Amino acid sequence: MSATDGTGPLLEVEGVSVRFGALLALSRVSLAVGHGEILAIIGPNGAGKTTLLNVISGFYHPYEGRIRFAGRDRTHLKPYDVAGLGIARTFQNVALFKGMTVLDNIMTGRIIKARGNLLLEALYWGPAMSQELRHRAFVERIIDFLEIEAIRKTPAGRLPYGLQKRVELGRALAAEPELLLLDEPMAGMNVEEKEDMCRFILDVNDEFDTTIVLVEHDMSVVMDISDRVVVLDYGRKITEGPPSEVRTDQTVIDAYLGVPHAS
Amino acid sequence: MDVLATVRDGLDTFPKLVRHDAQRFPRKVAIREKEYGIWQSYTWSDYLAQVRRIALGLASLGLARGNKTAIIGDNRPQLYWAVAATQALGGVPVPLYQDAIEKELAYIVDHAEARFAVVEDQEQVDKLLHIKEQCPHLEFIIYEDPRGLRAYTEPFLVSLERLQELGATFARDNPTYFEDEVAKGTADDIAIICYTSGTTGTPKGAMLSHRNLILTAGNAIAAEGFRRDEEVLAYLPMAWVGDHFFSYAQSIVAGFSVNCPESAATVLPDLREIGPTCFFAPPRIWENLLTNVMIRIEDAAWPKRKLVQFFLDLAQDSERRRLGRQPVALWRRLLYPLGRLLVYGPLRDNLGMRRIRIAYTAGEAIGPEIFVFFRSLGINVKQLYGMTEASALISIHKDGDVRLDTVGTPLPGVEIRISQEGEVLYRSPGVFHGYYKNSEATQQVIREGWIHSGDAGFLDRDGHLKIIDRAKDVSRLADGTIFAPKYLENKLKFSPYVREAVCTGQARPYVAALINIDLAAVGNWAERRGIAYTSYTDLSQKPEVYDLIHEEVVRVNRSLQADDVLRGAQIRKFLILHKELDPDDEEITRTRKVRRGYIAQKYAALIDALYSDHGHVPIEAKVTYEDGRTGTVRADLRIREAAR
Numbered sequence: 001m002s003a004t005d006g007t008g009p010l011l012e013v014e015g016v017s018v019r020f021g022a023l024l025a026l027s028r029v030s031l032a033v034g035h036g037e038i039l040a041i042i043g044p045n046g047a048g049k050t051t052l053l054n055v056i057s058g059f060y061h062p063y064e065g066r067i068r069f070a071g072r073d074r075t076h077l078k079p080y081d082v083a084g085l086g087i088a089r090t091f092q093n094v095a096l097f098k099g100m101t102v103l104d105n106i107m108t109g110r111i112i113k114a115r116g117n118l119l120l121e122a123l124y125w126g127p128a129m130s131q132e133l134r135h136r137a138f139v140e141r142i143i144d145f146l147e148i149e150a151i152r153k154t155p156a157g158r159l160p161y162g163l164q165k166r167v168e169l170g171r172a173l174a175a176e177p178e179l180l181l182l183d184e185p186m187a188g189m190n191v192e193e194k195e196d197m198c199r200f201i202l203d204v205n206d207e208f209d210t211t212i213v214l215v216e217h218d219m220s221v222v223m224d225i226s227d228r229v230v231v232l233d234y235g236r237k238i239t240e241g242p243p244s245e246v247r248t249d250q251t252v253i254d255a256y257l258g259v260p261h262a263s
Numbered sequence: 264m265d266v267l268a269t270v271r272d273g274l275d276t277f278p279k280l281v282r283h284d285a286q287r288f289p290r291k292v293a294i295r296e297k298e299y300g301i302w303q304s305y306t307w308s309d310y311l312a313q314v315r316r317i318a319l320g321l322a323s324l325g326l327a328r329g330n331k332t333a334i335i336g337d338n339r340p341q342l343y344w345a346v347a348a349t350q351a352l353g354g355v356p357v358p359l360y361q362d363a364i365e366k367e368l369a370y371i372v373d374h375a376e377a378r379f380a381v382v383e384d385q386e387q388v389d390k391l392l393h394i395k396e397q398c399p400h401l402e403f404i405i406y407e408d409p410r411g412l413r414a415y416t417e418p419f420l421v422s423l424e425r426l427q428e429l430g431a432t433f434a435r436d437n438p439t440y441f442e443d444e445v446a447k448g449t450a451d452d453i454a455i456i457c458y459t460s461g462t463t464g465t466p467k468g469a470m471l472s473h474r475n476l477i478l479t480a481g482n483a484i485a486a487e488g489f490r491r492d493e494e495v496l497a498y499l500p501m502a503w504v505g506d507h508f509f510s511y512a513q514s515i516v517a518g519f520s521v522n523c524p525e526s527a528a529t530v531l532p533d534l535r536e537i538g539p540t541c542f543f544a545p546p547r548i549w550e551n552l553l554t555n556v557m558i559r560i561e562d563a564a565w566p567k568r569k570l571v572q573f574f575l576d577l578a579q580d581s582e583r584r585r586l587g588r589q590p591v592a593l594w595r596r597l598l599y600p601l602g603r604l605l606v607y608g609p610l611r612d613n614l615g616m617r618r619i620r621i622a623y624t625a626g627e628a629i630g631p632e633i634f635v636f637f638r639s640l641g642i643n644v645k646q647l648y649g650m651t652e653a654s655a656l657i658s659i660h661k662d663g664d665v666r667l668d669t670v671g672t673p674l675p676g677v678e679i680r681i682s683q684e685g686e687v688l689y690r691s692p693g694v695f696h697g698y699y700k701n702s703e704a705t706q707q708v709i710r711e712g713w714i715h716s717g718d719a720g721f722l723d724r725d726g727h728l729k730i731i732d733r734a735k736d737v738s739r740l741a742d743g744t745i746f747a748p749k750y751l752e753n754k755l756k757f758s759p760y761v762r763e764a765v766c767t768g769q770a771r772p773y774v775a776a777l778i779n780i781d782l783a784a785v786g787n788w789a790e791r792r793g794i795a796y797t798s799y800t801d802l803s804q805k806p807e808v809y810d811l812i813h814e815e816v817v818r819v820n821r822s823l824q825a826d827d828v829l830r831g832a833q834i835r836k837f838l839i840l841h842k843e844l845d846p847d848d849e850e851i852t853r854t855r856k857v858r859r860g861y862i863a864q865k866y867a868a869l870i871d872a873l874y875s876d877h878g879h880v881p882i883e884a885k886v887t888y889e890d891g892r893t894g895t896v897r898a899d900l901r902i903r904e905a906a907r
Contacts, residue, residue: 140299145410150528152300203411 008071010035010211011056011179016065018051018235025051027235028065033179038205038212040226040243042219044255047232049215050092053181056213057089058082070178083112088177092184092215094164098157102167105156106142109174110135142170145207146200162193169200173208180204182214186221194218198225223247231255269481275450276473278314278351280515282445285311288518291491294340297525297533305340307518310347313340315441317423318348319430321379322440324403324421328353328447331375331456333401335359335368335391336383338497338523341407341423343511345381350454350473351445354379357456357468358502360853361387362846364887369394371458371466375699376400381423384408388420450474456699457504459651468699469504469651476508479654479693480516482675486659487621493519494539494618498530503854505625508655509543531555535615542619545626546753547855549633549644552614554759554784562787574602578639586635586667607640616642623647623659626854628730628749631667632757638665646670648728652714653677654693658728669727679728680713686734687720688713736859738769744831746774751834752857754822758815759784763844763851765862766834767870773835775873777866778812779843785811800841800898809903812839816905834905836873838880840866841898847887869900878902 009032018026026048033039041049054060056067058079067075069085077085088109096105114131121128143149146166151159156167165185172180185201186194202225204210216222222229223243230240233255239246246252269275274283284293289308296303305313326332332349334356336342346356357375359368361383368390372380378400380391388406395401406412407423421429434440454473458466483489497510510521519541524533534542560571577598581591611617624634625647637644645660648670658679660671673679677691690713697705708715719734731737732747740746748766755764755778763779780803788811789796796802820833844850844857850865851857863870865884872880883897 137299140301144299147526149300149525150532199411206413207410 009033010037010070011213012066012068013052013056014066014068016052016055016062016067018048018055018060018062025235026055026062029232029235029237030065031230031237031240033211033213036205036209036211037228038201038214038226040222040229041213041215041232042217042222042229042246043232046234047255048235049232050183051235052232053089053183053213053215056082056179057087057181083175086176086178087181088172088175088179089181090165090168090172090183090185092187094161094168096156096164096168096171099155101153102148102156102159102170103139103143103152105167106139106170106174107135109171110139112175138176139170139174142173145173145203146170162189162196165189165193165197166200169197169204173204173210176208177210179211179213182212182216184215184217186216186218194221201225219247270450270474270477275477276350276445276448276452277454277476277512277515278318278347278445278448280477281307281311281314281347284515284518288491291518292520293514293518294343294521294523295537296340296523297529297536300525302522302536310344313344314347314351316427316430317341317344317381318351318441318444319433319437320405320426320428321348321354321430322352322437322444323429323433324379324426326352326354326379328444330354330379331377331400332356333359333372333375333377333380334382334501335363335380335387336361336407336501337527338499338501338506338510339383339407340523342381342383342501343497343521345405346455346507346511347515349379350448350452351441353444353448353452355453355456355470357458358500358507359458360500360502362500362853364847365390365394367466369397371468372401373398374466375456375458375468378402379405381405382407385411388412388415392417448473450477453696455507457507457651458502467701467704470696470699471504471651471654471693472696475654475693475695476512477516478676479656479674479691480508480513482677482692483513483656483659484517486661486675489513489517489519489541489621491518493517493541493620494537495519495521495541495543496530496534496537496539497521497523498527498533499543499545500853503626504651504655505543505545505649509541512654531615535613538615538618540618540620542616542622544622544624545854546624546629546633547627549624549629549637550756553633553636554781556610556614557759558784558787561791571606574598574606575636575639578602578607579635582635582639583667586638586665603641611640611642616640619643621645621662625649627856628732628753630753630757634667648730650714650716652695652708653689653691654695656693657689657691657716664725666727669723669729671728672726673728679722681721682715684734685719685721685731687716687718687728687730689716690714740768740774740832741770741772742831746832748859751776751819751823751832754819755815758812758818760788760811761815763857765844765857765859767863767873768832771874773874774832775870776816776834776837777862777869777873778837778839780808780812780839782843799843800896803839803841804898804901806901809839809901812837813903813905820905836902836904838869838873838900838902840869841882841900842884842886842896845886848885872902 011033013031015028015030017028043049055062058077061076185197205212229243229246231238231252238251239249274280284307290306292304293307293310294305332354334342334345349356359371391404403419405421405423405426409422451472453470454476456468456470458468499506514521522537524530581595584591619642622642622644645665648658649655656674657677658671658673680688682688717734718730719732719737720730722728732749737747746768751766752764755761760781762781765777766774768774782799794807816834816837823830823833846853850862869880879899879901881899885893886896887893
């Protein structure tokens with residue numbers, strides 16, 4: 001779906017700043033994400049991590065800087081168009097349709113792929129039927145992949161939190177994204193659920209060749225699964241590099257331990 | 264079907280029978296698997312083609328006659344094919360429990376000298392990679408599901424897909440190899456080695472030949488009338504002889520269809536979708552089904568609950584009378600059809616048991632209340648007595664001759680005798696060829712041509728076999744009163760709130776019980792009463808929960824009053840355990856039989872406290888997590904005296 005030759009980075013964020021009134025949430029942040037990479041964005045509370053995800057997925061627009069995806073500038077696209085380009089995301093607070101089944105929730109992720117014709121769909125006939133079957137088959141692959149067969153028909157709102165997170169991941173995967181944005185995929189999970197989620201993230205990356213950008217607080221998770229780590233603090237990128245280097249970086253330690261900032 | 268004639272006519276191994284089935288009914292469904300939400304079907308000709316491709320792949324990797332293949336995973340068509348493929352080359356499949364921890368796997372894979380392992384997924388591959396050093400014979404690991412394994416570079420890891428490609432290449436150079444190897448097989452080749460979990464000591468590998476299994480399957484078909492249009496659900500561990508017998512041997516001999524559920528968590532909905540005609544379950548599964556039903560009845564609105572309870576009581580009273588050869592009152596017989604319309608029919612349908620012609624319970628004694636419950640719904644549940652060493656079957660209830668307290672009459676071809684000491688002895692065409700590399704154990708079990716079952720029992724006037732308990736478990740209290748622990752435990756376990764129970768009393772002044780609550784049922788009960796709890800341990804020690812269990816103990820004691828022999832062995836004291844008994848902690852076997860010796864040792868402090876004047880006892884226990892790590896749990900357990 002992309003027009004890249006596969007050599008350049010998949011996503012480039014160049015000098016992006018975001019302002020909420022007087023608050024500078026992001027200040028000239030630049031980063032690049034390569035094809036098939038798992039990049040973690042870390043930083044203390046309020047560092048601008050979620051804002052950065054929101055800019056990439058088109059919820060916010062930067063007042064300066066550019067965002068290039070698959071070689072094309074798309075700084076000012078709307079979320080729906082961003083999704084159409086092959087970027088999917090999950091949210092920090094689970095955002096599922098509580099009354100709908102797991103299956104239907106994941107099916108909504110396919111909307112982006114659907115070619116609609118209201119009449120044919122209402123009649124469930126002809127191309128509408130074969131399209132529905134194709135989508136369903138793909139969704140079933142995801143259900144199998146995430147090992148949620150047993151809750152296929154359960155309303156999402158009745159599931160425990162860890163499973164809801166997994167269903168949300170499934171919905172994002174249903175859009176067959178090239179780039180997957182995960183906002184705190186492990187938040188509020190117990191150790192076992194975290195281990196499961198880690199395995200799913202690695203498997204998604206491995207199996208579907210999906211590039212992943214994730215925001216996460218749990219440092220052990222970040223160190224385990226990411227190829228590269230970007231550290232934000234007060235809206236600035238303070239460092240980036242492989243987990244082993246970032247772990248020992250003095251500026252990172254200072255940021256987390258709260259050394260006074262001379263700004 | 265005359266099976267003896269079949270064996271004479273050269274259809275004397277399972278691969279030959281698979282080929283025969285593919286000729287007899289090529290388009291009939293042999294096996295289904297629910298995958299991607301849909302039941303995917305494979306016919307007998309598909310079955311043969313898959314077995315052929317896998318066999319040729321294994322041959323290309325060098326599987327020679329007599330080599331062992333470890334088979335590890337949930338019930339999957341591919342794994343059943345791997346069993347047949349190994350047999351086709353004259354190799355011996357060794358199925359293992361898929362939830363076994365590394366230590367157990369290492370012991371069996373090493374002891375069986377398995378050169379190949381065909382496994383389901385990454386989980387099993389990881390376990391085998393960890394133990395490979397301890398298993399010098401293990402050369403190739405073949406996996407079915409490639410997910411998560413892409414980054415693994417070990418040269419001895421082969422995907423099933425790749426194996427089949429290798430097989431196709433191999434077949435080009437050796438076009439008649441498969442047929443030649445199948446033709447070399449004989450009835451007395453070892454068809455499978457089933458490692459018995461064993462309530463004592465290390466696992467032993469029982470060797471069963473093709474003749475053992477084919478003749479036993481044929482005798483069962485003759486006695487029970489299995490047809491080629493049966494549908495069965497393959498959901499019990501492949502390593503258990505019961506599954507091997509029903510989902511593999513019996514299916515191939517009779518030609519019926521086997522259905523593999525989507526995952527372990529979807530067995531109940533899948534059961535409902537398939538609506539099997541034959542169903543085989545150990546008592547534990549029947550207990551779970553009953554518990555589920557009871558919870559849902561309790562959750563129903565008052566008029567519904569009363570209606571259901573009325574009709575269930577009616578049906579159970581009638582069934583108990585029928586089993587006891589007593590007349591059933593006319594008004595009961597008249598009301599039964601109404602009950603079928605309102606309660607029994609819908610309930611059977613809900614359980615996925617509407618089409619069941621024959622259902623079995625085996626593996627352990629079943630609580631009579633559970634047995635009566637399912638029979639009263641019109642489900643033809645029968646007891647079956649068997650052992651790995653007998654190719655699964657020894658005795659069975661014939662249709663129309665079902666008793667509450669027996670395990671039926673001997674299967675055709677089986678002779679049963681009771682030894683002087685009261686132990687059940689038998690011999691049959693299914694009797695195994697001994698334990699692999701353990702002639703000492705073999706000699707202990709087979710003496711003068713008879714197998715010593717280790718069970719205490721007797722034959723009644725009508726030739727029905729009655730099993731009392733494991734021979735070594737039946738014992739006496741200090742004052743000489745007879746005490747059969749399993750009998751009491753089964754009575755306790757009929758309560759939906761009791762998941763597991765262990766009774767002690769040998770050479771003690773009275774009987775005491777360690778009880779495991781059922782988290783789902785007691786949790787639900789507590790929620791409805793607004794009792795807050797944080798964990799299993801916390802819930803188990805609530806005074807309200809003790810009151811609840813106390814009632815159940817009193818109920819058991821009351822029912823013992825009616826029994827002349829066992830009246831003296833009532834439960835005097837009990838405590839509720841802080842954790843579930845778990846096969847990972849070696850407290851119960853993988854088939855969920857209580858390992859008494861181990862528990863007596865591990866919980867010696869608790870048991871001593873039950874025979875002291877203390878009202879509570881502190882405990883610190885080691886637990887093993889699923890990944891093999893260990894941790895400790897601390898708790899202070901109450902001891903309760905049962906009202907008499």
